[in-house]
Amino acid sequence: ANVQDMECEINKEYSVQCKRDDNEVYMPFSFIQKYFEVYGEFQNTDGYEKFEFAHSYSEVHQPPDVISPEGAFMSFEHYNVEIRKRVKCITAIEGVPISTQWEPAGHYYPIQIAQFALSHYSKYLREGEPETVSLLDGSNSDLGAWLTGVNVKVTSVWNQVRSSRVVEFQTPDALSNPGLYIHLKESIYALSMDLKIVSNGSISVTLKNDGATFHVHYVFSNTLITCDGKNIYYGLGVDRQDEWIHFARDADMDLLKGLMLKCSKYKKLNGLSLLGVTIRGHGVVDNVTLSSAVHMDHFFDAANWFVNHQDRRGGWPIMVTRKLIAGVMELQPGWYSAMAQGHGMSTLVRAYLKSKKSVYLRAAINALKLFEISSAQGGVKARFANSYDWYEEYPTTPSSFVLNGFIFSLFGLYDLKQVVKEEPLETVTRLYNEGIKSLKAMLLMYDSGFGTFYDLRHISVGLAPNRARWDYHTVHISQLLQLTKMEDDPLFSRTVKRWQEYMHGIRSPHN
Amino acid sequence: ANVQDMECEINKEYSVQCKRDDNEVYMPFSFIQKYFEVYGEFQNTDGYEKFEFAHSYSEVHQPPDVISPEGAFMSFEHYNVEIRKRVKCITAIEGVPISTQWEPAGHYYPIQIAQFALSHYSKYLREGEPETVSLLDGSNSDLGAWLTGVNVKVTSVWNQVRSSRVVEFQTPDALSNPGLYIHLKESIYALSMDLKIVSNGSISVTLKNDGATFHVHYVFSNTLITCDGKNIYYGLGVDRQDEWIHFARDADMDLLKGLMLKCSKYKKLNGLSLLGVTIRGHGVVDNVTLSSAVHMDHFFDAANWFVNHQDRRGGWPIMVTRKLIAGVMELQPGWYSAMAQGHGMSTLVRAYLKSKKSVYLRAAINALKLFEISSAQGGVKARFANSYDWYEEYPTTPSSFVLNGFIFSLFGLYDLKQVVKEEPLETVTRLYNEGIKSLKAMLLMYDSGFGTFYDLRHISVGLAPNRARWDYHTVHISQLLQLTKMEDDPLFSRTVKRWQEYMHGIRSPHN
C-alpha cells in the first residue's frame, strides 16, 4: 500500500495524525467522533468486519394509529420507568416510583409516577393478558402445594364480603419463621394477592440470582426500602391492618432495586429464578398468583396516587429545588409542572374510562385549574412575547419554554377533552386550542437546522442555546408524529420529516 | 504499515471506503467534507506537506475602534463592490454601480450603491491621500507632454468661474482621430479631470493588458457600457454639454467590466499598464490627474445618486421582483428596503459631514419616513409576534426578518442620530431605541447552536430554517462586534464570542 502518515492541522489550532493515499486524506475517527459528535463501532458479521458510522443514537417509536384517551399513550410501551437508576424503588405502600433525581433522599415526582402508569397501561394494551400461575384461590385443593411450619393454622373459609373462598392463616410473624410457604421454580416474577392482616404479618419472596439466594420481604412498616445482606425489605405501611390490600409486585424489580443499595457484592440480575413465596402472621388471603406482568395493578396504583395526592389547587406539587440555570432559572420546592398536570390527566382519564369511577375524572378536571394561573403566581402558564400561552414543564421566571413538556401537557388536555362535557369541556377546549395555536406559531423556534432545541432559554435570557440531545430529539419526533394524527395541519408532517432527516446528518439548506 | 481497507457504513444507508490501522478507523476527507460541510487543502511549506482542515472559510473583520458617523463604516474598507460579478459596471453618467442581481438587464440597487459609497469612503480613511500624477493643470508648461493631431487647437486660458487656468481644446471628435493625447506607462489607473464640453467630445484611455492593447472610450451617449473588439464604450450621458463635469474613473475596473462583455478572447486583467489618455472634441479641461484611487469621488457620486433619486416617500424604490421563497415571500418591483434606507442614511450623513451641504442631511432625514410605515402598506416596518418592531431588508408579507439588513438599518439610524436635532432627533431616537429593543429580544432566535440563521422565515412560514452561510455569519459577527461599541449590554459581547467559536466547530452545549 502507498498509504503514508500526514499531519492534519485543525482550524490552525492543533494537529491530528491522518493518513494519505494518493490525493485522498483520511482522518481518524477518534477525532471525527469528538469533533462532530457522531458515533461509530466495529461490526463483525460471520468474520467480515466493517465500521458502522451513526449520526445519532436514539430510536424513533411510532405513536398509535389512532389517538384515543383509552388507547396506548404515545409510544410509552417502550418506556421502562422503574429500571432507571434515578428511581430508588417502587414503594410498597402506594405502589409508585420514588425518584432520587435532584434530591438523593427521594421524592414523589408526579411526572415519573404518571410515566410509570402510562407505560404499564400501554404495555398492557400491547401485550394483552399476562401469563399467570394461580398459587392459591382460597379453596382447599390449592393448599396441598403449600408447606407450613409448626404452630401454623391454615383453613379455607367462605368470605361474605368478597363472595369467595379465602384462606385464613395464623403463623408466628418473625421473618425467621417458615410461615405458610410454597416451593417454586418459576421464571415469571410478578406476585399478586388479596390480603387482609389481622395483627402483624409479612410476605416474602425467595429468589435465586447469580447463584445466591435472596429474600425480598414485604413488612408492615413505613420504611420504603432497606437491605441486610441478601435480605431486602419493603414497607407496606404501618396502618394497613384490618383492611383488604391488593398486593402486586414485580419481585425481580424489587430485588434489583435492593441490590442497588449495595448490602451484598451482587449488583445485577443474572440467571434469575423464583424459588418460593412465604406468608406470615394472622390474616386472610386470596388469589395468590404469579404473573408475567401486573401492568394494570401498577397503572391503578399510580392513578390512585394522583387522586390521593392532589392538593386544593388541583396540582401535584414537586417538593425539590430545580435549577435549570443556577441563579437564573430556579424553582423552589412546591412548584407545579404543566407536564405533571397533563400526564396526570392522561393517567386519570384512562383510569376513569377503565373503571368508570368518577373520582378519577373529577381529579383530572381539577388538574386544569393551574393551566389558568401564570408561573409568577405559582401556576404553570407562561407567555411568549406577550402573544402566546405556553404551559411550562418548569414554570421558571424568566420562562424556559421546554418543548416536550408543553406538548405532553397538550396531550393531557386532548385526552380530557374527549371525555368531559359542558363547563369543563369549554375550559379544556379553550386551553387546548390556545396551546395548539402557540405550538404552531413557535414550533420552528426549536428547529436548529440540524437538530432541535430542548427549550428557549437562549431567547428568554440571552445565553447559549440548549441543544436537545438525540433522545430528546426523538421524543420531539414521536410527539410530532402523534400531532399529525391529532391536528390537520401540514406543518407537523413537514417538520417531522425534516427532524427525522437531521438524525441522518441531513441539514436544512443554507443561503 | 499495517493499514488495511475497511468498509464504513454510513447511517446504514451507504458505504464509503475507510482505512484501518489497529483500532483506529480513518475516514476519507472527500466524505467528511461533503457530509459535514467543512473545508480542507494541502499546504506545502518548504517541501513539508500537511493538510489544513478548516471548519469555515470566511474571515471576520474588526469594526473601527470608535463608531462615528464621520468614521469608517463597519469594516467596509474590505469590500470591493464593483469587482463583483453581479455589478455590470460603474455607470459613467452617475458614477454608480449597476446591478444584474435578480434582473440581468441591470437595475440601480440602492444597497449596492451605498456599499460602493461606504467602502470607498472607508478605504479613503484607511489609505489616506492617494498617490497622484498630475497630467494637466491648465498651465502652458504641462502642455509640452501632450501630442495633437492635425487641425487641433490647444490653448491655456484663464477661467473666471474656476479661478484657475484651464486648457481649451478643439479637435475633430471622431474616435479614430488622435485628438489631444499623452503617452504614458503607468501602473495606477484612476483617471480624473474637470471638463466642460462645448459641442461633442470624448475621453479615451489606452491600456495594455495580457499583451494586447485596449481602448476604453467615454462618450456623450446614454449607453451604459458596450464593446467592439478591444474597444469598450461608456456613456457619459447625452445632455451634459456646456456644464463642468467632474470625471473620475478607475480605468482598470472599466476595462475589466468591458472584458466581461466578451467582445474579445480576453477575460481578465493580467500585466496591466496604462499607455495613454486622449481628449477629443471642443471644450475646456483642467486637473487631468492619474491616481492610485479616487475613493472620495466615487463616494460623492453615490451620495449624489441618493439625493437625486429619492422619491416623495423618502425612499429609493427597487425596481426588480425579489422572490425570497417563490409563491410565499415575494416582492414586486417598487419595493423599499430598510437596509437601503439605512445605508443611504449612513452615506448621506457622511456626505453632509464632509461637505457641510444640507441637501445630504435633508435626504437622510427624509429616509426615516418609511421606517414608520408597515410592510403591508409599502413601508419597511414588520412586527414580530405583535410585540417587536423590525425594519425589513425585504419587507415581505409574511415577514422575513433578515438579521444583517436589520442591523445595517440600525447603523443608519445610529449615524443619523448623532447629527440631527429637535424633531428629527426625537424620531430617529425613537426608531433606533425600538429597533435595539427588538434586536436584544430577538437576537438569540438567530443562534442555531452551531452557526446562525440568515432570517426567521422558518418561524414566519413554518418551512426549513435558512442557515446563514459562513460569509453571512461573519457579517453577523462584525455587526455584533460593532454593537458592543454602540450599546452597553453584555448580550452582544457574550453572543459574539460564541458566534466566533462556532466558526471553529465549537457548538453550544446540549442537555
Ligand SMILES: [Ca+2]
Ligand atoms: Ca377465592
Ligand SMILES: [Ca+2]
Ligand atoms: Ca487649473
